[in-house]
Amino acid sequence: MSKWHDIKVLKESTLLQTMEIIDKSTLQFAVVVDENDHLLGTVTDGDIRRSFLKGHSKDVTITFVMNTNPTVFKVGHPRSFYIKFMKQKQLKQLPLVTDDNKIIDVLFIDKIDSGYENSVVLMAGGLGTRLRPLTNDIPKPMLKVGGKPILETIIDGFKQYGYTHFHLSVNYKKDVIKNYFQNGEAFDVSISYVEESNRLGTAGALSLLPEKPKTPIFVMNGDLLTQLNFEQLMHFHIENDSIATMCVREFEYQIPYGVIETDGDDLVSIKEKPVHKSFVNAGIYVLNPEALDYIPENEFYDMPELFQKLLNLGRKTSVFPIREYWLDIGRMDDFEKANTEYEEKNI
Structure with a gap:
């Protein structure tokens, strides 16, 4: 940019x-x-x-x-x-x-034409327990949606916006991922690997990066499908001068009962099956290099813990609402939905 x-x-x-x-x-x-x-x-x-x-x-x-x-x-x-x-x-x-x-x-x-310098860290070490038996032999990010692994679709999404430097954090069935992508040359990107000997959570693996980045980095869970414009996300992060930005999704849930509002013993109102809306963590982040200083080395540490620590210290953090297509492939019905929508949504 x-x-x-x-x-x-x-x-x-x-x-x-x-x-x-x-x-x-x-x-x-x-x-x-x-x-x-x-x-x-x-x-x-x-x-x-x-x-x-x-x-x-x-x-x-x-x-x-x-x-x-x-x-x-x-x-x-x-x-x-x-x-x-x-x-x-x-x-x-x-x-x-x-x-x-x-x-x-x-x-x-x-x-x-030469692309951005910003690195992308993809968390691809999860066990995928809720997708067994599909994940008995391969890690969840390597499950195929639309004929190719989820992880490859994610990499293609970043590549179309000029981000070609990747670190893949691997653990479970890591050789499947490494043998497929190797150094990334066949995919016109560069790929290195962060190997977790123990599970380190969505932030802990960042302490294992070979060197501290010089520019803001993306961090993303390796089981997401999205049409997010990553260039706009990075622009938003830089313009807001934040140390960390979290992507969020609007989540709706309906209470299946009539909700009663009271004032003491008096009935004030009845709201029949109201719909509540909240923003939830979408598993995609941008971090300034100094944000990594707050992550403990080689310890289990999740991204929400990092953001809470930054908030407690008074550091500026931002949220970026995702309006584009987004799907977390965590369960079997999500996986089936992803395959159904792949062509329809042109993912």
Whole structure:
């Protein structure tokens, strides 16, 4: 994700001020916006040079120089989609905007084509007890949905948004996973393995990473299917300046009785079979590198414990509500549902 704020200029800026921003960023590109970050135009190094040939002074406002009709695209598509579009149009950069033309990001083909540096840690060491006998010989993340292992579908989901560096935390039937994925080269990603000698929970395995990451990392349970836009999740995490972000899902449950509200001995109201809504943990997280300092080494430690510790210490944590398709394959009926929905939902 580009730091597009570094190449932002207001419409009142002069040509000289824009030149300084372009030269400082080394991107040879700037976006012109209003006070609410609505995109008004773009400026390249070439635009500036051509303006000098037209006789413009350095004090002219940038609105006289900018391209008022640049190629833009709506935010929300997979990274692979933008790469294909930019190559077809031979674009070096592409501003991403909302429906009301508010700029969200600027993509640069030489940067997005090489992918992000952020690592993805997938928890794939569970026993899958509730899915036996299917998991007697293979670990749950290797069960096939739509003809390929759940874990492969998860990796493909991250890969389409440019995240290709994976650590797989393995324990139960680990050789099945390692023999299938190996170093990831056959899947156009890089894969290393974190081997748990004992079960360490959804956070404890992070203490076994070979080195502390330099950028925020994803952590995700290896038995989930989702169409989540991981690029948007990372953008949300960075914009909120949080040490940790937890993805959540809205869960509804209906009380099968009439619920009575009272005031002392007085009946106040009767709500017949009300539906309650709550947010629940969706098993997908983004952690800053310093968050790992709070995880005990080689001890069982679950992710909710880490978030509670961060809250107790007053560290900023966030929640990211998932609106996209999401399914936790924990039971046999979930597994059957996943296979039914695989083609329907285009997972």
